[in-house]
Every structure is written in C-alpha cells, then in structure tokens.
Amino acid sequence: MSICSLRGLNVRFCRQAYILAHVRTGVVPMPGRTKLRLSLCECNNQQTNNRRGYAINTAGVTTQIELTKLKPSILAAITPLRSSHNNLYQMVKKRTLEARTKLQRNKFPNNQACEEETKNRSSPCNDQSGSTLCSSPSSGPSAPRPKTSTMFSYKSSSSSSSSSNSTSSSSQCKPEFEKLKDPCPKPKPEVQDKTSAGLKGCIKNAELLQANDCNISKRKKVTCDKKPCEDDGADGSKKGAGGSRGSIMGDDEAKKKTRMLMALLAALGLGGLLLWLQTRRKQKDGESTDCGPTSGLPATVPATSAELPKHVPYLLIGGGTASFSAFRAIKSNDPRAKVLMITNEFRKPYMRPPLSKELWYSAEKGEVTKDYRFKQWTGAERSLFFEPEEFFVEPSKLMETVNGGIAVAHGFAVKKIDPAKHVATLTDGYEITYDECLIATGCSPKTIDVFNQAPPGVREKVMMYRSPDDFERLKRYADEKKSITIVGNGFTGSELACSLANYAKDKKVKIYQIFPESGNMSKVLPSYLSKWTTAKVETMGVCVMPETYVKEAQRDDSVLKLALSNGKSLLTDVVVVCVGCEPNTNIALTSGLEVDRNLGGFVVNAELEARRNLFVAGDASCFYDPLLGRRRVEHHDHSVVSGRLAGENMVGKKKAYTHQSMFWSDLGPEVGYEGIGLVDASLPTVAVFALPTPNPERRADNLSEAAVIEGGGSGGGTVTVNPETPDVKCDPSNADEYGRGVIFYMKDDKIVGILLWNLFNRIGLARTIINQNKKYDDLNEVAKLFEIHA
Numbered sequence: 001m002s003i004c005s006l007r008g009l010n011v012r013f014c015r016q017a018y019i020l021a022h023v024r025t026g027v028v029p030m031p032g033r034t035k036l037r038l039s040l041c042e043c044n045n046q047q048t049n050n051r052r053g054y055a056i057n058t059a060g061v062t063t064q065i066e067l068t069k070l071k072p073s074i075l076a077a078i079t080p081l082r083s084s085h086n087n088l089y090q091m092v093k094k095r096t097l098e099a100r101t102k103l104q105r106n107k108f109p110n111n112q113a114c115e116e117e118t119k120n121r122s123s124p125c126n127d128q129s130g131s132t133l134c135s136s137p138s139s140g141p142s143a144p145r146p147k148t149s150t151m152f153s154y155k156s157s158s159s160s161s162s163s164s165n166s167t168s169s170s171s172q173c174k175p176e177f178e179k180l181k182d183p184c185p186k187p188k189p190e191v192q193d194k195t196s197a198g199l200k201g202c203i204k205n206a207e208l209l210q211a212n213d214c215n216i217s218k219r220k221k222v223t224c225d226k227k228p229c230e231d232d233g234a235d236g237s238k239k240g241a242g243g244s245r246g247s248i249m250g251d252d253e254a255k256k257k258t259r260m261l262m263a264l265l266a267a268l269g270l271g272g273l274l275l276w277l278q279t280r281r282k283q284k285d286g287e288s289t290d291c292g293p294t295s296g297l298p299a300t301v302p303a304t305s306a307e308l309p310k311h312v313p314y315l316l317i318g319g320g321t322a323s324f325s326a327f328r329a330i331k332s333n334d335p336r337a338k339v340l341m342i343t344n345e346f347r348k349p350y351m352r353p354p355l356s357k358e359l360w361y362s363a364e365k366g367e368v369t370k371d372y373r374f375k376q377w378t379g380a381e382r383s384l385f386f387e388p389e390e391f392f393v394e395p396s397k398l399m400e401t402v403n404g405g406i407a408v409a410h411g412f413a414v415k416k417i418d419p420a421k422h423v424a425t426l427t428d429g430y431e432i433t434y435d436e437c438l439i440a441t442g443c444s445p446k447t448i449d450v451f452n453q454a455p456p457g458v459r460e461k462v463m464m465y466r467s468p469d470d471f472e473r474l475k476r477y478a479d480e481k482k483s484i485t486i487v488g489n490g491f492t493g494s495e496l497a498c499s500l501a502n503y504a505k506d507k508k509v510k511i512y513q514i515f516p517e518s519g520n521m522s523k524v525l526p527s528y529l530s531k532w533t534t535a536k537v538e539t540m541g542v543c544v545m546p547e548t549y550v551k552e553a554q555r556d557d558s559v560l561k562l563a564l565s566n567g568k569s570l571l572t573d574v575v576v577v578c579v580g581c582e583p584n585t586n587i588a589l590t591s592g593l594e595v596d597r598n599l600g601g602f603v604v605n606a607e608l609e610a611r612r613n614l615f616v617a618g619d620a621s622c623f624y625d626p627l628l629g630r631r632r633v634e635h636h637d638h639s640v641v642s643g644r645l646a647g648e649n650m651v652g653k654k655k656a657y658t659h660q661s662m663f664w665s666d667l668g669p670e671v672g673y674e675g676i677g678l679v680d681a682s683l684p685t686v687a688v689f690a691l692p693t694p695n696p697e698r699r700a701d702n703l704s705e706a707a708v709i710e711g712g713g714s715g716g717g718t719v720t721v722n723p724e725t726p727d728v729k730c731d732p733s734n735a736d737e738y739g740r741g742v743i744f745y746m747k748d749d750k751i752v753g754i755l756l757w758n759l760f761n762r763i764g765l766a767r768t769i770i771n772q773n774k775k776y777d778d779l780n781e782v783a784k785l786f787e788i789h790a
C-alpha cells in the first residue's frame with residue numbers, strides 16, 4: 001500500500017534539514033471535541049550535539065519538546081514513528097525537491113506588489129536586500145517639518161474619500177526581489193519510479209518548514225535549529241538504509257510498512273491525547289507563539305491549583321494593566337489586603353504600549369534587557385513590568401502573610417464564575433471563593449478568515465502581536481528575514497510598521513503594510529489627516545498599500561505568497577495581523593453575565609459592577625459613562641483608570657466613572673498624538689492646525705490668523721474660509737504639513753472628543769472642555785486655549 005492511500009496522511013520534510021520528517025494523521029477523534037488535528041515532526045538540532053526533539057502539533061498548537069525531556073510514556077508511543085520516518089522521508093524527499101525546484105522558477109512576485117500607481121509620487125518600495133525598494137518622495141510629507149507659524153482649521157467628514165486619493169499612498173517598487181537559489185541538491189533520476197507517481201498527492205502537499213519559525217522563549221528549549229541540507233540527506237539515509245529505495249516497495253516490505261504506519265497512527269493518537277490535554281489550556285488562551293510553551297508541558301505557578309488558596313478576600317481574574325491597577329487601589333485603601341491574581345499568561349503584570357514603540361528603539365541600540373527596559377519620552381528609563389518579581393507573594397503563602405500583598409497564579413484560567421455564591425472555577429475544576437472579584441480579562445487579537453482558514457503551513461507564518469513573546473519573535477524575523485507584512489491600519493499595525501521600519505533601516509528586511517481602508521488610522525483620524533499620515537508612514541520606509549486586502553495566502557517554499565485584491569502578489573516571510581481586538585468574554589455565558597451586542601465586553605454600570613461584588617475593568621468592560629453614554633475602550637490609560645475605580649469600589653467606595661481616560665499613540669519619532677473622549681472618525685470634526693510658514697517671526701501672531709474650514713460629518717464637506725484671514729490656504733488637501741493641531745469631535749454641536757496632534761501636556765485642558773459638556777459658538781476660540789504655537 002502506498003502511504004498516500006492512508007487517508008489524511010501527509011508527509012513533509014524540510015530542505016534545511018532541521019525537520020527531518022513530518023507526519024500528520026489528519027483527524028483523530030478526541031473526547032470532548034469532535035476533531036483533533038494531530039501532527040508530529042522530528043527535529044535534529046546539530047548545534048546542540050544533535051539533540052533530538054519533537055514538534056507535536058495538536059489542534060493547531062505546535063509544541064516543541066526535546067527528546068530527552070519527553071515523558072517515557074510519550075516516548076514509547078512515538079518510537080515506532082521515529083523509525084518509520086526514514087522510509088517516508090526518502091520516499092517523498094526526492095519528488096518534493098523536484099517539485100519545489102520547479103516552483104521556484106516562477107515566483108518572487110514582489111516586484112509587482114507595490115509598483116507605481118502614481119507618477120507624481122514615489123513610495124518606499126526600494127531596498128538593498130533584494131526584496132523591494134521604497135524611496136521617499138522628494139517633497140511633501142518627507143521633507144523636514146518646517147517650523148509652524150500659521151494656523152488654519154477646518155471641519156471634516158469621517159468618510160474617507162475614495163480611490164482617487166489612494167494613489168497618494170501607493171508605492172513605487174523596483175523588481176528587486178532576489179531570486180533564491182535552491183540550496184539542496186537536485187533529486188536523483190531514480191526517484192522517478194512507479195511508486196513515486198502514486199505519491200503525487202502527497203508531494204503536492206509537501207511543505208517546507210523553516211527552523212526560524214520555531215519560537216524560542218525563555219520557557220522554551222530550541223528544538224528546531226537549522227541544519228545544512230547535505231546533512232539532511234545524509235542523516236536521512238543513514239537512519240533509513242534503503243530509504244530512498246524504499247519507495248519501490250516489495251509486497252513484504254509494503255506490508256511491514258503498513259503495519260508500522262498503523263502502529264504509528266495508534267501511537268500518535270495516544271501521545272497526542274496526552275499532549276493535547278496538557279497543552280489545551282495554552283491553546284484556549286490563544287498565546288500567539290510558534291511552538292507553544294517552552295517545555296512542551298505547560299508549567300503553572302504554582303505547580304497545581306491545589307496549592308492555591310481556597311478562599312481569598314480579593315480575586316483578580318486577568319494579569320494585565322487593569323487588574324494590577326485594581327490591586328494598587330485595593331492596597332492603598334486596605335493596606336493588609338490579600339489579593340490573588342489569576343492569569344493565563346506566564347509573566348508578571350506588564351504594560352503593552354512599549355511593545356509596539358519604545359522597545360523597538362531599545363532594540364535598535366541593542367539594549368533589550370531581561371525586564372524589557374525602555375526609555376520614556378521624559379528620558380527616564382523603566383521596565384515593562386509594573387513591579388519586580390520580589391514584589392509578589394507566593395500563592396501558597398498569601399493567606400499566611402500578615403501584611404497581605406498580591407500573589408499571581410500563572411498559567412491558570414477561570415472558566416466560570418458563580419456571582420451568587422462568589423465562586424470562581426478554574427479550567428481544571430478547582431474552585432476559589434471570594435469576597436470581591438474583578439474580571440479584567442482584556443482582549444485577544446482578532447484574525448481574518450484568509451489566514452484563519454489557511455493550512456497550518458501558512459498559519460505558522462502568521463502571527464498576532466500582543467506580548468513580549470510576540471516582540472521577541474518579530475525581532476528575530478526583522479533580524480534574519482527579508483520581508484515583514486503588517487495587515488491592518490489601526491494603532492498597533494501603524495505603530496508597529498513605523499517602529500519596524502526604523503529598526504530595519506540598516507537591515508535587509510522590508511516592511512509592508514496592507515489594509516483595505518484609504519489611510520492609516522482611518523477609524524480615528526479625519527480622512528485628510530489619515531491620508532497625510534499614510535504618506536508620512538511611507539516616508540519612514542514602510543511600503544504602504546491602502547485599499548488593498550489579502551485574497552489568498554499560500555505557502556511558497558519557506559515564505560508566504562499573498563495574492564492581493566489589486567491583482568498583485570507579495571512574497572513575505574511573515575504576516576503580522578493587526579486587525580483589532582476582541583474582548584475576552586468567554587466566561588460570560590457560563591457565568592450568566594451580559595455581553596454588549598454592539599460594543600462587545602461585559603456590560604457593567606457606571607460603578608463598573610456586573611453583579612454585586614463582581615466588577616469588570618479594562619478592555620473587557622462595556623461600561624456606562626454618565627457623560628458620554630455606553631462605551632468600551634481599549635487603551636492603556638482606560639485600563640489604569642477603570643482598574644483603579646473598580647479597585648476602589650471593591651473596597652466599598654461606591655464611586656461612578658467620572659474621570660475621562662486618555663490615550664496616546666506614536667508613529668515614529670515625528671508624529672505623536674493624544675486623545676480623550678469620543679475620538680471617532682465617523683463623527684464630524686473641526687480641526688485647527690498650525691500651518692508651516694517661511695517666516696518664523698510671524699509665529700507670535702499666528703493665532704489671530706486662524707481660519708476655519710467647515711465640513712459635514714459624512715459627506716465631502718464644504719469649505720468656509722475665515723473672513724479675517726482670506727489669504728490662508730484652507731483646503732486640507734493642499735496643506736503641506738499637519739505639524740501641530742487640535743481636532744474637535746462633535747456630537748449634537750458639543751465637543752465630545754479631542755485629539756491633540758503633536759501637542760503634549762494639554763490633556764487636562766481637553767478633559768475640562770469635554771466635561772463642560774456645552775455648545776461653543778466659536779471653536780477657534782476654544783482652539784486658542786491649546787496654544788498650538790507655544
């Protein structure tokens with residue numbers, strides 16, 4: 001029997017030889033689940049004295065395990081597979097090599113992915129690395145920012161204008177994607193035998209996996225190192241004498257192999273079941289790592305839930321900013337409070353904003369430290385972690401401490417809460433009772449179908465971005481690869497694109513950003529500013545492709561080939577999907593808690609209470625803002641503010657949400673903005689910017705020269721020039737620079753949101769204006785308060 005006749009069996013191996021063989025059983029029935037995809041690949045790490053390991057993939061989660069670290073039971077289960085690898089390997093190898101060599105000839109389509117769409121403008125599609133080259137425009141946003149002196153303002157609409165403008169952000173590329181050479185020897189002619197013809201289906205599916213795809217985290221051993229392809233062949237043939245000849249099978253041999261394969265499937269089922277049970281929690285938590293947890297067996301701290309207290313006065317679910325902020329509020333109001341934090345992450349509470357910004361600047365200087373130190377805009381240094389390890393109490397000792405404190409249970413997830421009985425149940429069934437409980441489960445990055453439904457070979461090249469592990473992984477790509485593609489135009493995608501472009505400026509890697517909207521940050525910025533920002537992002541070296549989406553993703557050798565909606569293709573080493581976040585509310589149903597249908601998140605009142613003694617804060621909360629109505633906010637400061645409010649209410653303060661939180665974002669070193677209130681591009685806006693002028697002396701008088709340009713909320717908008725300054729150019733599309741300014745977001749003629757564009761230390765004033773909740777006759781006068789030229 002040919003191996004292909006075994007349903008669902010798929011054999012792969014790797015040119016680089018760090019994965020010798022990869023066998024997937026396809027679908028295996030599992031208790032509690034209808035289907036389980038199970039795969040196993042054997043890795044050989046030359047750099048560590050040929051230590052062998054396995055990558056076992058259960059239901060999409062690949063776990064890297066060193067052979068010596070495998071449990072004896074699992075080792076026994078997969079032993080038959082190891083010996084059979086060689087035969088499978090030799091049978092398929094030659095045909096795969098041949099197929100791959102053929103495929104390589106007609107690819108490298110990046111030359112057309114980002115090609116010129118506008119003759120007037122060149123875009124960052126040029127590089128020295130052989131992927132694509134992006135050059136900055138000689139004029140426009142790329143020019144050094146002039147000193148501002150004149151002020152103008154305008155109203156705008158949210159709706160981005162159409163494709164006519166898209167050309168401004170399109171890119172001009174040169175076809176310089178270097179042709180890769182096949183590093184492996186050509187297959188020998190004898191492979192063209194009758195059995196290999198039967199392998200066609202398998203060969204079609206053969207995919208090449210790359211060592212660098214294997215994530216290496218602190219909790220993880222490296223098990224998929226590179227190995228030259230000569231060794232690949234050598235190793236394979238040594239182990240499986242007659243391996244390649246094994247493709248021409250006699251009856252006995254075929255029977256033997258069939259028996260072995262059947263044994264393998266059984267062994268895989270058994271081994272996979274064990275591993276699946278062990279990795280299930282990680283999988284549910286959606287950690288976006290390549291190869292799963294370090295050891296393959298997810299460690300929890302403490303080792304078992306039995307070591308956790310049975311009852312705690314304060315229980316915090318989630319280990320992020322909101323949760324830690326709640327702890328601080330509890331502790332300052334109840335100094336001896338005993339607080340247990342349960343998180344499915346393996347790090348102590350940390351903040352996320354520097355992950356897409358400051359940390360890349362530390363990385364550029366080669367200064368990434370163990371505690372992820374970064375420089376704040378004030379120049380002060382601090383760590384990503386809110387507190388060092390020593391700050392925390394061991395969970396098993398929490399209830400014995402005299403002065404209280406906070407203990408963090410790592411690697412545990414809560415699956416259900418009984419608000420009436422005050423009981424939280426962990427995924428392993430362990431129950432903890434509480435007096436006060438906070439849900440601060442944050443959100444998880446969204447993905448898109450084109451990647452979500454892609455085969456595993458594609459998905460392992462697609463990542464989300466939310467944690468230090470993601471930072472580490474992306475940094476490795478930026479250091480080693482040629483092309484990174486960011487999908488999405490929001491905060492994380494845009495910040496990351498700029499930071500990566502800066503980090504990569506002396507490297508060979510090229511940064512692409514793709515999104516269907518017409519400009520960066522289009523949900524937040526008025527359309528003219530969004531387009532201007534896109535041009536600015538391009539000048540930073542990002543090849544931005546607006547009004548474009550990925551139609552199809554295929555694995556092409558070691559890279560991904562993206563078929564784009566504009567008919568072009570892009571080869572990329574990794575895709576970072578940054579298309580927003582989904583609140584983690586999966587415990588709502590089991591706990592009888594309400595989730596907002598429109599905004600998502602647990603519905604809570606103005607005191608952030610979902611039920612009595614049960615609060616929700618941070619990204620996961622959909623709260624009632626007495627001033628601006630029901631909201632859900634995904635920002636750092638909101639998680640601090642709401643966490644603090646929830647913490648205060650947990651000690652009985654009974655306070656309502658009144659303090660408006662703010663947010664900020666930085667797009668490279670030249671663009672930074674802060675916002676407060678409803679900063680939503682679908683609202684009508686009125687903006688006042690300082691215009692550049694060749695005459696800096698006029699700066700003092702600028703405010704009196706302000707002009708107003710008005711526009712509707714959802715149309716193109718009319719333009720009204722301030723009669724006092726008819727000479728001021730007010731057409732946003734003619735504006736050279738949006739250096740500094742203030743944007744008002746209007747609802748019912750009131751200011752409900754304010755964005756401060758490159759203006760800092762004025763958020764308190766913005767908060768006051770929003771809190772006044774009144775109609776202003778002259779927004780120009782309000783703008784003056786912000787001292788744009790100061």
Ligand SMILES: Cc1cc2nc3c(=O)[nH]c(=O)nc-3n(C[C@H](O)[C@H](O)[C@H](O)COP(=O)(O)OP(=O)(O)OC[C@H]3O[C@@H](n4cnc5c(N)ncnc54)[C@H](O)[C@@H]3O)c2cc1C
Pocket residue numbers: 285317318319320321322323342343344345351352353354355356412413414415440441442443465466467492584587617618619620633634635636637639662663664665666
């Ligand atoms: C890369 C990046 C950059 C950002 N930059 C900015 C910025 O510049 N400015 C800004 O204002 N905001 C920024 N943000 C957003 C900001 O970081 C978030 O709004 C903030 O982290 C939300 O905090 P949180 O505590 O609500 O959620 P999170 O920080 O997501 O924490 C939630 C925690 O709960 C855990 N959890 C989930 N479900 C369970 C469960 N069932 N049981 C146990 N634990 C669970 C999660 O693993 C996680 O540890 C950025 C976010 C990212 C990802």
